[in-house]
Amino acid sequence: MTAYDFDLFVIGGGSAGVRCGRIAATHGARVGIAEERFWGGTCVNVGCVPKKIMVNAAEYGQWAEDAAAFGWTVQKTGFDLSVLAAARDAEVARLNGIYGRLLAGAGCTVFDARATFIDAHTLDVGGRRVTAEKIVVAVGGRAVRPGIPGDELGMLSDDVFNLKQVPRRLTVIGSGYIALEFACVFRGLGAEVDLVYRADLPLRGFDHDIRVALKDALDAQGIRQHCGHHPARLDRQGDHLRLSILGGDAIEADAVLFATGRVPHTHGLHLDAAGVMCTEKGAIEVDEEHRTTAPNIWAIGDVTDKLNLTPMATAVGHALADTLFGKNPRRASYLNVPTAVFTSPPIGTVGMTEADAALLGPVDVYVASFTPMRHTISKRPGRKSLMKLVVCQETQRVLGAHMLGEDSAEIMQGIGIAVAAGLTKQDFDRTIGIHPTAAEEFVTMRTRTREAGIRAAAE
Numbered sequence: 001m002t003a004y005d006f007d008l009f010v011i012g013g014g015s016a017g018v019r020c021g022r023i024a025a026t027h028g029a030r031v032g033i034a035e036e037r038f039w040g041g042t043c044v045n046v047g048c049v050p051k052k053i054m055v056n057a058a059e060y061g062q063w064a065e066d067a068a069a070f071g072w073t074v075q076k077t078g079f080d081l082s083v084l085a086a087a088r089d090a091e092v093a094r095l096n097g098i099y100g101r102l103l104a105g106a107g108c109t110v111f112d113a114r115a116t117f118i119d120a121h122t123l124d125v126g127g128r129r130v131t132a133e134k135i136v137v138a139v140g141g142r143a144v145r146p147g148i149p150g151d152e153l154g155m156l157s158d159d160v161f162n163l164k165q166v167p168r169r170l171t172v173i174g175s176g177y178i179a180l181e182f183a184c185v186f187r188g189l190g191a192e193v194d195l196v197y198r199a200d201l202p203l204r205g206f207d208h209d210i211r212v213a214l215k216d217a218l219d220a221q222g223i224r225q226h227c228g229h230h231p232a233r234l235d236r237q238g239d240h241l242r243l244s245i246l247g248g249d250a251i252e253a254d255a256v257l258f259a260t261g262r263v264p265h266t267h268g269l270h271l272d273a274a275g276v277m278c279t280e281k282g283a284i285e286v287d288e289e290h291r292t293t294a295p296n297i298w299a300i301g302d303v304t305d306k307l308n309l310t311p312m313a314t315a316v317g318h319a320l321a322d323t324l325f326g327k328n329p330r331r332a333s334y335l336n337v338p339t340a341v342f343t344s345p346p347i348g349t350v351g352m353t354e355a356d357a358a359l360l361g362p363v364d365v366y367v368a369s370f371t372p373m374r375h376t377i378s379k380r381p382g383r384k385s386l387m388k389l390v391v392c393q394e395t396q397r398v399l400g401a402h403m404l405g406e407d408s409a410e411i412m413q414g415i416g417i418a419v420a421a422g423l424t425k426q427d428f429d430r431t432i433g434i435h436p437t438a439a440e441e442f443v444t445m446r447t448r449t450r451e452a453g454i455r456a457a458a459e
């Protein structure tokens with residue numbers, strides 16, 4: 001039998017790879033792991049963590065303004081990005097260190113290097129030849145530019161964390177998670193923000209009512225939306241940029257952010273040398289066990305382009321390590337995964353949209369729209385909350401829960417447990433609310449707003 005250097009080698013030290021490698025090591029496997037750029041990957045270094053700190057910074061500005069209505073005299077005299085950046089970067093560095101120590105503490109051999117395939121069991125790790133019985137590819141994704149003339153003049157999301165000052169005028173292209181979160185952050189930090197997107201509503205794939213409510217909330221905070229427009233070219237004009245949009249006016253800006261999507265980070269990995277195939281969109285092709293087309297190689301996290309969220313990446317990495325080395329074969333479920341978009345106000349959602357559920361059969365829809373108590377006092381415009389339940393008419397099971405409104409990300413975690421557990425509307429109804437909160441609305445929606453979906457042909 002061939003003696004390999006490692007039982008498992010993990011390529012990529014992000015959310016997926018770190019969890020998989022660490023748990024495999026705790027199960028007794030000899031694990032090697034390589035990271036070419038930053039331990040903790042996208043989430044810790046240029047994603048969830050530094051982004052959320054910037055979201056918090058924008059919120060403090062609003063609270064400072066709103067505090068007057070509650071009797072406080074707070075002088076909001078300005079925002080210093082260098083103070084926030086120093087605090088944010090220190091937190092990122094702290095977490096970064098924790099990730100490195102976690103791996104070493106679990107007994108992994110850690111390589112600060114790029115790894116590429118030589119064959120299905122052999123890797124080049126920073127110029128060193130390393131062999132492994134099993135290999136897990138967890139290289140994540142990277143942001144892409146839209147391919148229009150001059151797009152090299154714009155920023156990608158990584159660049160946001162290097163900004164030295166808040167741009168006076170920022171144009172954001174796209175209307176996915178990243179575009180919307182940063183549009184709201186920079187508006188909250190005082191920038192004039194233009195948002196250019198191709199659809200009629202932002203946040204494709206989310207529930208229609210939430211998308212409509214979000215569009216209104218963006219308007220109310222002064223984000224100028226140019227919907228139904230495609231970016232055509234970007235030019236430098238003296239000390240600023242000029243974005244031309246197809247069939248629309250040009251937009252002048254001090255900075256432009258392209259948030260037009262991310263692609264799997266497989267370039268130059270030499271996957272073909274290992275027999276690992278990719279889908280047409282460039283994601284590594286995997287089966288339900290996350291095994292690739294090479295029998296000893298698995299792929300996890302964003303590189304598989306399934307559900308590109310940190311908790312999904314860690315759950316899949318953990319399940320794979322348990323399966324391969326823990327005598328506990330299991331899979332992480334991609335169903336009913338709660339998620340939040342940290343806009344202002346934020347969105348929390350779990351399960352099916354009304355439109356998706358209605359395709360399967362008749363549904364009862366409950367919608368509540370109200371001004372949260374805080375803002376009946378602050379009078380801040382555009383802070384209405386929208387809450388929605390989508391319920392299977394036949395079984396009364398809650399198929400989806402959606403919210404736009406303050407604290408929705410925190411609220412939706414608990415609702416996610418109920419939806420994943422398959423609880424019914426009656427289970428929600430007999431739960432006593434916590435008063436006075438916005439969350440209690442989810443257990444007090446008694447009157448059906450409408451019916452949707454088609455009745456089965458047999459009826």
Ligand SMILES: Cc1cc2nc3c(=O)[nH]c(=O)nc-3n(C[C@H](O)[C@H](O)[C@H](O)COP(=O)(O)OP(=O)(O)OC[C@H]3O[C@@H](n4cnc5c(N)ncnc54)[C@H](O)[C@@H]3O)c2cc1C
Nearest residue numbers: 012014015016036041042047115139140301302308309310
């Ligand atoms: C701006 C932004 C905000 C986000 N906010 C959220 C959020 O709020 N909540 C949420 O759940 N998700 C969020 N995400 C998504 C989340 O960051 C990803 O889903 C998650 O990081 C995926 O983890 P991963 O391990 O698959 O990939 P990554 O975290 O990208 O890790 C892959 C690692 O592999 C390394 N690597 C690549 N190639 C090689 C190689 N050949 N050799 C060695 N190392 C290599 C990379 O340097 C990287 O560190 C956000 C993403 C972005 C960009």
Ligand SMILES: NC(=O)c1ccc[n+]([C@@H]2O[C@H](COP(=O)([O-])OP(=O)(O)OC[C@H]3O[C@@H](n4cnc5c(N)ncnc54)[C@H](O)[C@@H]3O)[C@@H](O)[C@H]2O)c1
Nearest residue numbers: 146174175176177178179259260261262308309340341342
């Ligand atoms: N809060 C969170 O959990 C969070 C935050 C950020 C990112 N993420 C994850 O990262 C993923 C990537 O986020 P994202 O916002 O980059 O991607 P996305 O796929 O969600 O959005 C991309 C946007 O760019 C638009 N677009 C694409 N090509 C374009 C072009 N040529 N011209 C104009 N517009 C174009 C799309 O229509 C869409 O609006 C998300 O899907 C999500 O899984 C999660």
